[in-house]
Amino acid sequence: MSLLLVAFRIAGAILLTALVAVVGVQFATGHINTKGLVTDKSLDKPSLSPARAQLLASTLAIAAMYAYRVVTNGGSGSLPDISGGMLMFVGASHATYIGGKLLTLLSGRARFLR
Amino acid sequence: MEIVRLGAGWVLLAFIALIGAELIYLIARGKRNGIDLSHLVSEPTGEASMSRFQLLLFTIVIALSVFYVTVAPESTGLPDIPSGVLALLGISASSYAVGKGLQTQRDTALKQLEKQQPTAGSSGGGVTPPAGAGPYPKIPTGSTGGGNP
Numbered sequence: 013m014s015l016l017l018v019a020f021r022i023a024g025a026i027l028l029t030a031l032v033a034v035v036g037v038q039f040a041t042g043h044i045n046t047k048g049l050v051t052d053k054s055l056d057k058p059s060l061s062p063a064r065a066q067l068l069a070s071t072l073a074i075a076a077m078y079a080y081r082v083v084t085n086g087g088s089g090s091l092p093d094i095s096g097g098m099l100m101f102v103g104a105s106h107a108t109y110i111g112g113k114l115l116t117l118l119s120g121r122a123r124f125l126r
Numbered sequence: 127m128e129i130v131r132l133g134a135g136w137v138l139l140a141f142i143a144l145i146g147a148e149l150i151y152l153i154a155r156g157k158r159n160g161i162d163l164s165h166l167v168s169e170p171t172g173e174a175s176m177s178r179f180q181l182l183l184f185t186i187v188i189a190l191s192v193f194y195v196t197v198a199p200e201s202t203g204l205p206d207i208p209s210g211v212l213a214l215l216g217i218s219a220s221s222y223a224v225g226k227g228l229q230t231q232r233d234t235a236l237k238q239l240e241k242q243q244p245t246a247g248s249s250g251g252g253v254t255p256p257a258g259a260g261p262y263p264k265i266p267t268g269s270t271g272g273g274n275p
Contacts, residue, residue, distance in 0.1 A: 016135045021197045023139060027146040028193055032186060034153050035163065043156055044166050048173040064176050071180045074214075075187045082191040089200045091191060094210030102214060106221040109176065113228055 052116075063112040070105040074098065169229070177222035184218050 038044045050068055052061035081092040152160040167178040188211060195205045 016132060016139065019136075020139055023143045023146075024193055024197070027143070027150065028190060030150045031146075031153070032190070034150055035166075035186075038153075038156070038163055043164055045164050045168040045172065046174045046179070047168070049167070049176060049179060067176050067180070071183055075183050079187055079191065082194055089195060089198055089202055090205045091195055091208055091211060093208035094214055096210075099210060099213050099217070102217050106217055110221060110224050110228075113225060117228055117232055 061112075063109045067105050067109045070101065074102060175222075175225070177218070177225050181215075181218050181222055184215060188215070 035044070039046065048058065050061060050064045051058045052064070077098075078092070078094065085092045149161070153163060154160065156162055157164070167182060168174045169178075188207075192205060192207075195201060196203070
C-alpha cells in the first residue's frame with residue numbers, strides 16, 4: 013500500500029472522528045439546542061409526546077443496528093442493505109409522527125375557528 | 127508521470143485536510159467567531175425538531191459506514207449505496223419536508239387570521255387562541271408588549 017493511500021486513510025479517519033466528536037461534545041454540553049425534542053409543543057402545558065418518544069427510540073435503534081451490521085459485515089467491501097421490514101418499521105414510525113402532528117393541527121384549527 | 131500523479135495526490139490530501147481542520151476548528155469555536163451549530167436540530171422558534179435530529183443521525187451513521195467500508199482491506203473503491211439506505215434517507219427527508227409543510231401551513235393560517243381579526247384594545251397583543259387550541263400560539267404583533275395571559 014502506498015504511503016499516499018495510508019495518509020488519505022489516516023487523514024479521513026482523524027477528520028471524521030474529530031467532526032463527530034465536536035458535534036457529540038456540543039450535544040452533550042448543551043451547545044446544540046435539544047430543548048423540546050420529545051415534548052408535545054401543541055399543548056398548553058408541554059409534556060412528553062409518545063409519538064416523538066417512539067420516533068426517537070426507533071431512530072436510535074435503527075442507527076445502532078445498521079452500525080452493528082456495517083461493523084460485522086465490513087470486510088465484504090460493500091454496504092449492507094436495509095430490509096423491507098425495517099423500512100416499513102421506519103415508515104410506520106414516521107406515519108405515526110406526521111399523523112399525530114396533522115391531527116393536532118386540524119383539531120387546533122377546528123377549535124380556533126369555532 | 128508517476129511523480130505528477132503522486133504530487134497531485136499529496137496536494138489534494140493537503141487541501142482536504144486543511145479545509146477539514148479549519149471547519150472543525152470553527153465548529154469547535156462555536157459562537158466565538160466560529161460556526162454556530164446551536165440551532166443544528168432546532169426550528170427558528172427555538173424548539174428542537176425530531177426530523178432534523180433523525181436526518182443528522184442517519185447522515186452521520188451512513189457517512190461513517192461508507193468510510194469504514196471504503197478503508198476496509200478488501201475494499202475495491204467507493205461502495206455502492208444500497209437502495210434500502212437511499213429509501214431510509216428518503217423517508218427521513220420526506221418526513222422533515224412534510225413536517226415543514228405543516229408548520230408553514232399553520233403559520234400562514236395564523237397570519238390570515240391575524241389580518242381578519244385585528245386585535246381589540248390598544249395593548250397590541252395579537253391573536254389569542256381559545257384555551258386548548260393546540261398549535262396556534264399567540265403571535266406578537268405589537269411593539270408595546272402587553273399580550274394575553
